[in-house]
Amino acid sequence: MAREINETLEDICVVLKDIRRALRQDVLRGEWVTVREAAEYRRVSDYTIRRWVRQGKLQADRPGGVGGRLRISRASLEKLGTES
Numbered sequence: 271m272a273r274e275i276n277e278t279l280e281d282i283c284v285v286l287k288d289i290r291r292a293l294r295q296d297v298l299r300g301e302w303v304t305v306r307e308a309a310e311y312r313r314v315s316d317y318t319i320r321r322w323v324r325q326g327k328l329q330a331d332r333p334g335g336v337g338g339r340l341r342i343s344r345a346s347l348e349k350l351g352t353e354s
Contacts, residue, residue, distance in 0.1 A: 302331065302341035311347060322350070 303311070308319045308328070319342065323330040327350055329343035 301344055302333075303344055303347065305340050305342060308342040308347050312350070 305316050305319050309316045312319070319328065320340070322328045323340065323342070327346075329346035331341050331343070332338040333341060
């Protein structure tokens with residue numbers, strides 16, 4: 271019985287990894303993503319994303335001008351992942 275439970279748990283873990291991978295890919299559909307989406311993708315806090323923008327590690331824009339919501343370049347987010 272314990273062996274069956276372990277096998278089932280292993281199967282569940284595999285499925286969860288696949289779901290997590292799919293969700294991470296889904297988050298980055300657009301050319302620009304929100305700070306929250308970027309943070310979820312990189313598994314860091316919103317603050318870390320904003321710090322990386324200030325440090326020039328991520329390209330960002332405020333489409334609405336001053337006071338507009340910060341958008342992160344998907345390309346720079348993916349590039350950051352390859353440099354880590």
